[in-house]
Amino acid sequence: MSLEQSITRSPILEGLSALNRWRQDLVSGLHEMAALTADLGLLPSGTMLQLETLAYDTEQDSLRIAFVGEFSRGKTELINALFFSDMGQRLLPSSSGQTTMCPVEIRGAPQGRPGLQLLPIASRSLDVSIEKLKKAGSAWRKFPLSVADKKERSESLAHLTETVCVAVEDARRIGLCPPLNRTPKNRERTVCPSCGLGKVLIPRWRHAILYLAHPVLDAGLTVLDTPGLNAIGAEPELTFSMLADADAIVFLLGADTGVTQSDLMIWDQYLMRNAHQKQIVLLNKIDTLWDELREEDDIQQEITQQVANTATRLRISPDQVIPVSGQKGLVARIRQDAELLERSGLAALERSIAEVLLPARHETIKEKCRMLIERAVLDQKNMLQDQRHRLLAQMDSVQSLKDRTAEKIPKLVAQHQILLKNFEQDRQAFEEKKARFRQAVEELLLIPLAPNTFDLVISNAKAEMLSAWTTAGIVERFRQFFSEAVAHFDRALEGAQQVSAMVAEEYQALQKRYRLPPLRAVPYAMMPRRAELMDMSESYERFGMMLEIAVNTQSSVVRKAFLTVAGRTRDFVVETRREAENWVDEIMAVMNQQLQLFHQNAEEELNSLQSIATTMGNIDTRVQQLEQSLAEIQEQSDRLDRQSAPLLSLLRAPFRPVR
Template identity: 30%
Template sequence: MESHPSASFAHSVDTLGHWRSTLESRVRELARFLREHELLDEPATGLLESLRQRLAGEKLIVAFVAEFSRGKSELINAIFFADTGRRILPATPGRTTMCPVEIGYEADEPPGLALLPIDTRLQSPSLADLRRQPRAWQLTPLDMEDTEGLAQALTQVTQTRSVSVTMARDLGFWNDDTPDDNPPLDEQGCVEVPAWRHALINLPHPLLKRGLVVLDTPGLNAIGAEPELTVGLLPAAHATVFVLSADTGVTKSDLAIWRDHLGVQGVSRYVVLNKIDTLVDPLSTAEETEAQIERQCNDVAHTLNMPRERVFPLSAKQALAARVAGDEADLVASRLPALEEALSERLLPQRQQMLAQIGVEGIAIVEQQVGRRLTDRRRQIAEQLLELRGLRGKNATKVKLMLTRVDAEAAEFEQCISRLQAMRVVHTRMLKDALLDLSSDRLREHVGEMQEGIRSSLLQLGAKKAFMTLCGKLRERMKRAQSRSEEIHSMLEASFEMLNTEFGFSLLVAPTPELGRFIGDLDLIERNYVQYLGLTQALKLTQERFLEQFRRMLVSRLRVVFESASGELELWNKTASAQIDTQLRDRRRGFKRRREALERIQAAAGELESRLSELESQDARLQQLQQRVTELVEGTRLHADPRGDLSERDTVSTSELLDDSIDLLLDFEIDPARA
């Protein structure tokens, strides 16, 4: 199913995906070149690979949330899938999406629909755990050439089943404390609930291939019964579109969804007032209809406490029909392009800037390391050239003296080993202390304390307080890890300065990893969970099964934050250690080559000119390498940030570093007296 999206937002997503794909290719090309020329150590390799995977696997998640029958699925069809020429998601009367649906694309999996049975809510594994258990899902292959069959297969997300009140209560769809919100009973006294807990649709659609993920979340019951939607999937979305219906306005259940699940973080929220075509009255003028739409938009903005410019009146049904028919005038009349333009202008540039920032910073670190490595290699060659050129016309005694001097310099250099060992002992201890604050054991320990606090409170009404206490402790651990990483930085900086001065290293400590963004992640989790832990959910926590599921879900979410912070801190420290190993190895290799060259010269005078020519060729090759590295780095940086807004740094460029260092050494050859 190949297509060429023409819609504003669809085109912008495609453009962002192409930019990201090209940047990832440039990073891969840079890594390959540096690896082929032995200019990458293990941490730098890991950094570039991590950056490449981040760019290749980056997802843009757009969530659509609404009560039943608000036209949400029709809106998704109109924005993303109109190029198929028909409805893909079921959006006709009586065909309402009943379970949360994620639509995306994973290249290593065949097109298909994976459905998670609703009964899995009775088990302890969280939704995140079940994603890693393929056998828990029911898989239906999808034929992308058969759009009719594809649409028919996807109607499975509308399936329901009839269960007893007891079962509905266990599944989270019945609450004795809020009878007005419970679903109606049928003639047999049973309750209709969704047949599926979650659905994953893997489609090789051009936009989905570019990293777009569409999250379709239906109804208050579906959201409230699945806590991981509230505290996991919805907060992770980069934009959330809340769909209302113009013929109903903001209903009680609409307001409950907004207040309980979407009100926080309004920056990424957009509100759609759908079905404005139902407001058209043949007895009213166009001006009167427009005034009515505007009044409703103002009322919605006031009720939801949103800026009016974030409320978009439109007709998804009209937009889909217009796109399928290729009717541009009718598409404009549907007003969908205004929403797409807002998403394109506000959401996508922000995502691109974030990825560009990550790319520019990662490349800068690698550039600095490679530049210093090239500098060190060329400096050693310059020293050898200076030394060997001084032997022209000298006798064997002079060569013997030079051999003695090389041995003495090598022996003196090896004295740094004891200093390095002492520094590494201190470094290892300090790193261990920093990582201890971010360990999974400490995390589980604190979550266990929170769980006991909830159990011991009256009717679990202290859940919110226990959770906020947990967040406070975790933030302190993250801050302590940040403080300890700064102490490591100060220690390494002082040690590197001493080693550079006494033993001629060219070591440099990279900036301390900024763990503040992980504290921001903790703040986001806290806001969403605090909003979730209202009276209704607190009462649910009296059930041991629900409390255990809540704990597993929480640990799963927090572990991602702490493991990411720990990984970043470890990689930073490995980078510092690898510099020492690399320069130590290069310096020893340099001494060995100098000695071998002098021994050859001692054996045959003709070897001198040969060795000089060889060294000059090596230096010319290193200059070419440096030039190519600069071209690759600048090309990658320019693609990431064409205006250069993100690349202003205090450090000098690689070429400046090389030129200054080598020119200084070769000055000695011009003026023998200075040597």
């Protein structure tokens, strides 16, 4: 089997391809369900838009794996071995004397056009997040990338290892060197061997995005290569933007060093506490333990012991620790050496990624889609069932007329006319109360979540944060900031309950009087959103405890860190407010639809009775009309079952990783 065939049949690529095919089927099903919902016209148009938005988000979804560890743990080499050995050489620079100096995101190439984007280190002086800078094309340097020419490709990717000599004052200005008043006396006049007196060596680039046309990337994988986690203290966005947003973390340790104190700190503070992420721990460079003068059993016993010790120190199962040699795995892939590949542990790692990370991502996508899809299908089924029951009741009523004398018809017409008149009066009164509902929504639910209110909270917190020069002060201000945010949420939660009770009370009076269907609009779930905010609070308070180095070095780092937290919290609040507004619009639309449907049916029945009053011969015609309406509803119900079945099946089927 050729090397190309070997890569094509790798469990990671096969698993990603299976996940991608499933995701595309899900996207197609969402589009079809949105079209069917619009065609049936049973639900408000907002539901169709939500289904289309969910389809777009699902189509853009990717599995983000971050490779994390201290310097010289072999992260880049392992990435080369796992994903890009089919290129016949190293893709990313990882040989002796070369290492990536900034975080690198490796993504699929849009329209198959590879390229490299680099963000200059000077952008650290801007109070703008990296996520926002990604949308500012002028802030980045763009380089072409020739995939076919290995020499040109290597020269382009060598930019990732670039450093530059700058004056100490310039380094301090962007937060990469301690202020003068916090610099030890014996280091005030810094001398860099390669730069000279008063200068320091810093990375040339702050962030990199590599676009590459490759099967694993095209199948929905994004690889995050970090330059060593000691960069976290100097760059808080590395923690929030890359690690916190990653779906899975691959944590690399040295087989020759085991778990060092800095490794343990990284694990405790940044990795193990995130319950939403999957983690795989690697003991890399096991080839340093290979010794031709020792028996193979002794070597394997030592590796097993290292795995057990690592699991004990990290308080995880030994099954979660995989011994591997990225360098030997890369050599084995390129040379097509099956024995060396198995001995390097790379094959076992590929199986673990395919069997652990891919099913977890599959489950995450399912959970994201399940609630809206099942609700849309169930609501439409219930509404069709309600219509069917009303038509059957009308048929019973019309059939009973055939057994009555014509003398009773005028009385029934008068009763229906009174019913419609009373209903119109009650409906008009209900419409007049909607203004009060909207005012209550604004005052009780939306004002507590207003963006300008949070802007003021953020502004006040930012000013107080800059005056806090101790870790305890920072942690307390983080805690106070989230306490204020939770207080606004609690007001909004109480308001949501009051609004729900107010609307339900008014609708239930009409429902009881006119036997309307129960209001099936799902109440807005504020409590889970509040729980998410509490989780954010706990996570960011722990991050505040880690900012002591930032307080002792550069106030701009504290400002950037808080702005990152505040910005994410504000976005969370704005999103919650937008969902609350959608909920209010949806419940109002559903009530209007139920009232309109009752009015329409009542008028149809009155018209039918009036026709019957003119001639009793119209009864048979009315029965035929009702039977035709029943057939149409049954056809719609069958169509809904037929088109929703494959989509619901996709949500219920388990993901089977490639064996």
